[in-house]
């Protein structure tokens with residue numbers, strides 16, 4: 327019996343040390359320590375032993391069983407540790423690898439131009455105002471001296487949502503709304519930049535959506551010379567101290583008289599070249615004295631109050647300033663175009 331147990335122990339320990347994986351260990355465990363295993367068998371046969379032998383063999387059998395179990399447990403633990411180590415090794419992150427570069431963005435050129443213009447007018451005491459892009463017929467047209475039936479209200483020129491609602495075709499309704507909030511007596515000194523919409527076929531100089539920036543000053547005794555002074559200061563800050571301006575008669579339904587402002591050509595200095603088409607002048611914006619009808623509709627007495635207004639397209643300003651020849655560059659978001667205007 328004793329020899330048999332010692333032999334079993336030796337066999338079992340050898341198989342444990344030869345086992346190559348967890349399943350192999352399980353097989354050994356079942357084979358030697360299972361209910362039908364040889365050690366159980368030895369213990370079952372104890373009844374046949376003498377009284378003296380029984381406790382000795384019993385103790386030995388239990389010791390053998392214990393040692394085999396311990397060998398199995400420690401080898402299994404080692405195998406599991408090794409498996410974990412292998413897994414950790416495989417999944418480890420190499421923190422010394424270089425990172426993926428993050429693209430650094432910057433403001434869109436139109437944002438920069440609008441902010442630049444805003445800063446100039448803030449410097450002259452104007453406030454910045456914004457308003458809705460979906461406008462009522464009243465504020466987009468009626469309040470600006472564009473009664474129903476006026477050619478500029480042609481359906482072709484606007485995106486209508488209902489009969490009475492449309493995407494604003496200019497930023498002027500922001501000014502009409504602001505004037506209407508001043509109780510017919512408080513002055514207005516504002517500019518309003520923003521997106522506007524027109525039904526138009528896109529090409530190098532036209533877009534169905536573009537940016538406008540308008541200005542308005544209403545007070546007692548506002549004269550055309552005030553308009554000229556403000557626009558002259560703006561033109562020189564924007565395009566250079568050596569620029570001259572000139573005002574030409576024009577027409578807008580919401581101003582009377584109306585003018586268009588040119589700046590002297592910065593390419594030829596006024597002598598005439600291809601950029602200014604030989605004239606020496608480049609058109610920058612439209613302006614005029616606020617039409618008395620517009621003042622009256624907003625609640626001002628046009629015999630006491632007067633005002634000037636102007637409107638410009640920041641796209642056009644940017645195109646002239648930087649020599650950009652296609653308005654679609656502003657909207658198609660080719661990063662190679664946009665990057666050129668990111669300030670360092």
Ligand code: 2NL
Nearest residue numbers: 498501502580612613635636637638
């Ligand atoms: C242009 C010309 C202009 C105005 C806009 C205006 C607004 C009110 C009253 C009177 Cl509330 N006028 N705005 C006046 C003259 C010209 O824009 O060529 N814009 C791109």
